[in-house]
Amino acid sequence: EVQLLESGGGLVQTGGSLRLSCAASGFTFRSYAMSWVRQAPGKGLEWVSGVSGSGGSTLYADSVKGRFTISRDNSKNTLYLQTNSLRADDTAVYYCATEGLSSRPFEQWGQGTLVTVSS
């Protein structure tokens, strides 16, 4: 059974940093591209960032480019999102998700971790 368990969220001040983690199990982690998707309270889904299975290729939404860094450790089956220079509009539940092959749907999702940015 595929399991994705996010952690690392919390309350942080404007301008602060957090490192989010996503521990994966139940599948061959290194074979799958992974993404972070966030959802602000009461709002819709927003893709944040993605990384290839090897970790060699990364993608970012314009809203986080230059502030967030995605990475993965395939030896630990763990995905990361380093979030810096946090702003109030970064407040959201952050989900990690596996990307399927071919058309790259987000097949499996974690339960999410809440990041709250407050001044």
Added chain:
Amino acid sequence: SYELTQPPSVSVSPGQTASITCSGDKLGDRYACWYQQKPGQSPVLVIFQDNKRPSGIPERFSGSNSGNTATLTISGTQTMDEADYYCQAWDSSTAVFGGGTKLTVL
């Protein structure tokens, strides 16, 4: 930037057919996916590659995509299908989600 537009809400009676649309420029040239999200839960993939159902998704969920519009159809809608639904497509290196549609079954 690429945009996907969904109606904010759709209502359907139990047992009837619900259709949720997703519009975007030449969306039919891309693959569309659909996700279901119930309150307090994570999203669940219900349709991928325009019209394919993942394992475990009921047959009453189907999809189509042509021209500028992708459509999620739920046949014989059940009360358990009441949820928010999001369409999604890739625009080169960026994943784009629609704004979401709240499906009410009453």
